[in-house]
Amino acid sequence: MCGTLLRRPAYAGVVPKTKKAKQDKDRPKKPKVSPHSPSHAEPDEKGLDFPRAWVEFPDPSDGEQVFRCDLTWLTSRWNCIFGSGCQGIQTGRADDGCCTLGAHFSDEEDEERVAGHVARLTPEVWEFHDVGRASGWAEVNEDGDRQTRRWKGSCIFQNRPGFAGGVGCSLHILALREGREPLETKPDVCWQLPIRRTYEWIDRPDDTRVLQVSIGEYDRRGWGPGGHDLHWWCTSATSAHGAGDPVYVTYRPELTELMGKAAYDVLVELCEARPASQLPLLAPHPADPSGPGRAAQGPG
Known part of the structure; x- marks a missing residue:
């Protein structure tokens, strides 16, 4: 959940069942770039292929599904550095962060939910309020999918540097001003990044089936072939791995929403x-201060 310089309050929300979520609901639209053009990654990115520690456990709330979680990612010290070193996904547009492409709505319900919050945006919170009200804030892209409108090179909801109401996502700023979690006001794809949730039916030897829900890092591959051509991506960048708390703590609201509270509580126990349980830590994230060859850090 990136794209603002402000902090968020504690979370208290209602969690839907994971199984009812669409399998592509947390997947951003793939960038329209050639998979064969050279990558513009900066040197602080550590790459995609390295050892990871995964854990699997049954969903306490649903006997027909299991969670498979990437502990290497969830115990890493990644944090959003929008406005504090973020290089942006497009060359020359660092101030956009990951908002350059706009946000693709996962479904009609997602867009309708966002519309209810857009109605409360004021010119003091939203820099392009007048433009959005006059000519619309959503559009249909070349693939026929609905998304937030791109205005002057980025998402229309993104306040640019110098705006008195705050730099970054106006929907995020609205949530903080109202004491809400940003996941309530922002499109699904925006608040889920950089957590990736995927689904796979597993056929077991005893002829039973379970739905495996994987929770992990949304790295460059998550964007599809075009992800390799993003100017920069933060999840494996050392500059974005300096948080005081690990991802499973800082992303508690989002993980609770994606997994359900009972499953999240189990995840916390395993992460802690x-x-x-082991020093040196097995399969730490290479971008972390506690990466290979460095001292391991505890959860605090």
Whole structure:
């Protein structure tokens, strides 16, 4: 959940069942770039292929599904550095962060939910309020999908540097001003990044089936072939791995929404046991301060 310089309050929300979510609901639209053009990644990115530690456990709330979670990612010290070193996904547009392409709505319900919050945006919170009200804030792209409108090179909801109401996503700023979680006001794809949730039916030897829900890092590959051509991507960048708390703590609201509270509570126990059980830490994130060859850090 990136794109603002402001902080958020504690979370208290209602969680839908994971199984009812669409399998592509947390997948951003693939960038329209050639998979064969050279990558513009900066040197602080550590790459895509390295050892990872995964854990699997049954969903306490649903006997027909299991969670498979990437502990390497969830216990990493990644944090959003929008406005504080973020290089942006497009060359020359660092101030956009990951908002350059706009946000593709996952479905009609997603757009309708966002519309209800857009109605409360004022010119003091939203820099392009008058433009959005006069000529619309959503559009149909060349693939026929609906998304937030791009205005002057980026998402129309993104306040640019110098705006008195705050730099970054106006829907995010609205949520913080109202004491809400930003996941309530922003499009699905915006608040889920850079967590990736995928689904796979697993056929077991005893002829039973379970739905495996994987929770992990949304790296460059998550964007499809075009992800390799993003100017910069933060999840494996050392400059974005300096948080005081690990991802499973800082992304508690989002993970609770994606997994359900009971499953998230199990995840917390497993994440807390990870640094306490083994030193040096097995399969740390290479972008972390506690990466290979460095001292491991506890959850605090």
